[in-house]
Amino acid sequence: MEEKVISKAVISRLPRYYRYLEELKAEGVERISSKELSERMQVTASQIRQDLNNFGGFGQQGYGYNVAYLHETIGKLLCLDKDHPIVIVGIGNIGRAMAEYLKNREAVFYPIGLFDKDPERKGQVVADLPIRGMDELKGFLSENPVDIGIIAVPKENAQEVAEELVNGGIKAIWNFALIDLNLNLPDDVVVENVHLLESLMRLSYNLDMKEKK
Amino acid sequence: MEEKVISKAVISRLPRYYRYLEELKAEGVERISSKELSERMQVTASQIRQDLNNFGGFGQQGYGYNVAYLHETIGKLLCLDKDHPIVIVGIGNIGRAMAEYLKNREAVFYPIGLFDKDPERKGQVVADLPIRGMDELKGFLSENPVDIGIIAVPKENAQEVAEELVNGGIKAIWNFALIDLNLNLPDDVVVENVHLLESLMRLSYNLDMKEKK
DNA sequence: TAGATTGTTAATCGATTAACAATC
DNA sequence: TAGATTGTTAATCGATTAACAATC
Numbered sequence: 001m002e003e004k005v006i007s008k009a010v011i012s013r014l015p016r017y018y019r020y021l022e023e024l025k026a027e028g029v030e031r032i033s034s035k036e037l038s039e040r041m042q043v044t045a046s047q048i049r050q051d052l053n054n055f056g057g058f059g060q061q062g063y064g065y066n067v068a069y070l071h072e073t074i075g076k077l078l079c080l081d082k083d084h085p086i087v088i089v090g091i092g093n094i095g096r097a098m099a100e101y102l103k104n105r106e107a108v109f110y111p112i113g114l115f116d117k118d119p120e121r122k123g124q125v126v127a128d129l130p131i132r133g134m135d136e137l138k139g140f141l142s143e144n145p146v147d148i149g150i151i152a153v154p155k156e157n158a159q160e161v162a163e164e165l166v167n168g169g170i171k172a173i174w175n176f177a178l179i180d181l182n183l184n185l186p187d188d189v190v191v192e193n194v195h196l197l198e199s200l201m202r203l204s205y206n207l208d209m210k211e212k213k
Numbered sequence: 214m215e216e217k218v219i220s221k222a223v224i225s226r227l228p229r230y231y232r233y234l235e236e237l238k239a240e241g242v243e244r245i246s247s248k249e250l251s252e253r254m255q256v257t258a259s260q261i262r263q264d265l266n267n268f269g270g271f272g273q274q275g276y277g278y279n280v281a282y283l284h285e286t287i288g289k290l291l292c293l294d295k296d297h298p299i300v301i302v303g304i305g306n307i308g309r310a311m312a313e314y315l316k317n318r319e320a321v322f323y324p325i326g327l328f329d330k331d332p333e334r335k336g337q338v339v340a341d342l343p344i345r346g347m348d349e350l351k352g353f354l355s356e357n358p359v360d361i362g363i364i365a366v367p368k369e370n371a372q373e374v375a376e377e378l379v380n381g382g383i384k385a386i387w388n389f390a391l392i393d394l395n396l397n398l399p400d401d402v403v404v405e406n407v408h409l410l411e412s413l414m415r416l417s418y419n420l421d422m423k424e425k426k
Numbered sequence: 427t428a429g430a431t432t433g434t435t436a437a438t439c440g441a442t443t444a445a446c447a448a449t450c
Numbered sequence: 451t452a453g454a455t456t457g458t459t460a461a462t463c464g465a466t467t468a469a470c471a472a473t474c
Contacts, residue, residue: 007465050466053432060432063430079417109413148413199405203386247456263458266458270457272456272457275454277456
């Protein structure tokens with residue numbers, strides 16, 4: 001729609017704003033200034049105003065921001081006003097945990113199909129859904145509306161699975177395999193890599209640095 | 214040790230370098246230039262050289278970098294040459310998945326104690342370890358060497374659990390609860406937040422943007 | 427109207443990229 | 451020695467912060 005490109009840094013902060021606004025709403029706070037919010041979130045008020053103004057003027061001079069309105073608006077930016085049916089491929093530890101985790105949430109992101117290549121897992125029920133074989137994936141995708149594909153298979157199989165998902169029409173992949181899927185997929189497919197082990201390594205690095213001081 | 218502060222951006226890239234070097238090693242590649250590596254990783258050669266030179270001159274003019282040596286050196290920076298015994302608090306979907314996930318890896322990061330406040334879970338065995346009650350946490354930490362604490366409890370209890378861990382001497386927290394634990398803990402405690410739902414929201418935002426184009 | 431606080435422009439800061447002299 | 455490629459300095463780019471006029 002808009003020509004203006006919004007920087008990755010700004011986008012990555014949106015969910016955090018959303019979370020704080022949810023909290024404020026729950027506390028019954030009706031309005032908040034960038035200054036107050038900045039103190040809570042430990043960022044500068046300037047950054048908050050800059051960030052929000054990428055998307056339009058949501059505030060009002062002399063008043064601040066309406067919490068409920070801002071919350072709802074950011075929610076819409078994050079597309080949380082729409083359903084996101086999901087398929088999960090690889091029902092090992094992580095795939096299983098994500099299935100259960102998303103099942104337990106309000107219905108914004110929710111799994112509708114689980115797939116695994118292990119014949120022993122086929123038919124097992126996880127998060128109220130039967131685990132299906134990989135041979136069923138293509139047909140399932142063509143018959144059901146699916147927004148997002150979760151990849152939770154070993155890295156060796158991840159690229160192949162990603163391609164199957166893309167062939168089935170999936171445009172968004174949430175990837176837990178330790179491989180950079182974004183590098184070898186069509187440009188119109190969005191990928192969010194969650195490299196847990198790398199996150200743990202960063203923690204390890206930071207711990208070590210602190211100890212050396 | 215060193216006075217020089219290394220930027221967060223650089224540190225966050227280290228695990229990715231490590232991963233590519235591991236791959237190269239597995240392929241039997243002995244040496245690599247910043248240019249070749251940059252093509253693989255889809256970053257600039259300049260950035261690679263800048264990043265690595267934060268930690269010292271690991272390369273050699275006219276030759277490039279020795280893969281095995283660089284791999285090992287970055288591993289040491291990430292403190293992967295040492296054991297990291299872990300306790301996990303909250304053995305729900307995610308805590309359980311992390312316990313199994315880390316159990317299955319080579320012994321660098323591995324759980325040695327699991328804790329949950331739910332009496333029904335007490336005594337259950339996950340990843341070969343018994344789930345213990347929260348009342349046992351303090352004693353366990355004083356008797357066992359523990360590097361890292363994983364928090365996988367609901368956000369309502371996360372701050373409290375974090376404080377218990379810190380009181381028990383834990384200096385590094387890998388946090389899965391949707392709360393910014395770093396804001397209310399002592400400065401010498403390092404926190405790495407893994408906010409999965411926020412990652413999923415970013416994916417949702419990016420998907421929506423792509424569709425609007 | 428006066429006070430408060432936004433939206434937005436300008437200034438600063440930091441991170442990335444380019445260029446090249448040093449050196450293996 | 452000549453060629454290759456690093457380590458490092460300088461230039462550029464982008465993101466954050468500060469400042470303030472606009473305005474509710």
